[in-house]
Amino acid sequence: MKKTPIDKTDIGILNALQLNGRISNRQLGSTLHKSESAIKVRVQHLQEAGLIKRFAAIVEPKLLGRGLIGYVQVIVERHTEQDLTAFMEKAKALDEIMECYHMTGAFDFLLRIAVADMDEYSKVLMKKLGNLPGVRHFESFFVMSEVKNETAYSIGE
Amino acid sequence: MKKTPIDKTDIGILNALQLNGRISNRQLGSTLHKSESAIKVRVQHLQEAGLIKRFAAIVEPKLLGRGLIGYVQVIVERHTEQDLTAFMEKAKALDEIMECYHMTGAFDFLLRIAVADMDEYSKVLMKKLGNLPGVRHFESFFVMSEVKNETAYSIGE
DNA sequence: GTTGAAAACGGAGCCTA
DNA sequence: TAGGCTCCGTTTTCAAC
Numbered sequence: 001m002k003k004t005p006i007d008k009t010d011i012g013i014l015n016a017l018q019l020n021g022r023i024s025n026r027q028l029g030s031t032l033h034k035s036e037s038a039i040k041v042r043v044q045h046l047q048e049a050g051l052i053k054r055f056a057a058i059v060e061p062k063l064l065g066r067g068l069i070g071y072v073q074v075i076v077e078r079h080t081e082q083d084l085t086a087f088m089e090k091a092k093a094l095d096e097i098m099e100c101y102h103m104t105g106a107f108d109f110l111l112r113i114a115v116a117d118m119d120e121y122s123k124v125l126m127k128k129l130g131n132l133p134g135v136r137h138f139e140s141f142f143v144m145s146e147v148k149n150e151t152a153y154s155i156g157e
Numbered sequence: 158m159k160k161t162p163i164d165k166t167d168i169g170i171l172n173a174l175q176l177n178g179r180i181s182n183r184q185l186g187s188t189l190h191k192s193e194s195a196i197k198v199r200v201q202h203l204q205e206a207g208l209i210k211r212f213a214a215i216v217e218p219k220l221l222g223r224g225l226i227g228y229v230q231v232i233v234e235r236h237t238e239q240d241l242t243a244f245m246e247k248a249k250a251l252d253e254i255m256e257c258y259h260m261t262g263a264f265d266f267l268l269r270i271a272v273a274d275m276d277e278y279s280k281v282l283m284k285k286l287g288n289l290p291g292v293r294h295f296e297s298f299f300v301m302s303e304v305k306n307e308t309a310y311s312i313g314e
Numbered sequence: 315g316t317t318g319a320a321a322a323c324g325g326a327g328c329c330t331a
Numbered sequence: 332t333a334g335g336c337t338c339c340g341t342t343t344t345c346a347a348c
Contacts, residue, residue, distance in 0.1 A: 022212045055212065056308050057174035059209055066310050098308075103298050148248060193337095
């Protein structure tokens with residue numbers, strides 16, 4: 001069905017496609033010394049195996065009215081399965097929450113919020129995050145400047 | 158030179174390309190009621206204007222030996238420009254640091270680290286993060302499970 | 315690999331503000 | 332008249348055999 005082990009060619013494909021998701025199979029083949037068809041089936045397999053989740057255009061939120069990025073640490077009231085899953089379901093549904101992780105340590109969830117400005121953040125915090133179920137405590141931290149934001153994992157193997 | 162205002166067609170293009178970066182111009186045109194050529198020049202303009210930063214394959218780090226994600230809060234010794242820029246330059250150069258933000262509030266930088274496992278994290282912390290210049294304090298938090306990780310900003314205008 | 319289909323590219327001409 | 336569009340021929344890429 002699918003090949004689990006990854007070889008050097010797959011690594012080359014993954015590294016290249018992470019940097020340019022629109023590179024042609026032919027061009028990939030010429031740098032990796034494989035035929036276009038060989039590249040094609042490998043890319044398909046990488047997608048079916050879930051190594052490539054999707055192809056996406058990476059946009060600049062600053063230029064699209066989502067320039068304020070905040071990270072929010074969340075502590076919930078009780079750590080029952082119902083409460084945790086209820087929180088997670090609601091978090092997934094909110095457009096302003098770009099990322100949500102269940103964390104180890106001093107807090108339970110870490111959220112990445114993207115909004116236009118502090119006015120909107122204030123509204124989101126009160127009207128939306130405030131209504132998330134079972135929350136005991138929020139603490140917000142804001143991004144002043146983005147030093148690095150890399151989507152491409154450098155794969156060496 | 159370039160068109161700053163974004164219209165409804167651009168919004169449609171951006172929303173679609175964020176979800177599928179490999180959708181064809183022709184297909185985009187048919188849903189947005191424009192010709193293939195019109196879509197093509199708009200996508201070019203969106204790239205030149207920096208609204209689209211790049212196209213990328215989004216991969217699954219768990220399947221690529223980068224399954225442990227940690228967030229690290231960093232407090233630096235002094236907030237001089239030299240110290241801050243020195244830290245940022247070094248952070249940018251480290252492959253394990255996928256994201257680095259200069260933050261407001263109780264700590265100075267937030268790092269997203271992707272490594273294979275706790276053994277590797279321990280080494281990275283001591284050998285690499287420990288050598289970042291001017292650091293006073295680290296605090297690490299780890300992702301137990303990823304509830305949501307969205308790269309597509311929903312653009313409404 | 316080869317071949318037919320599909321998509322991208324690039325230019326000419328049209329329409330509108 | 333400049334910007335944006337459509338139309339269409341050419342080149343490149345895709346996809347199936």
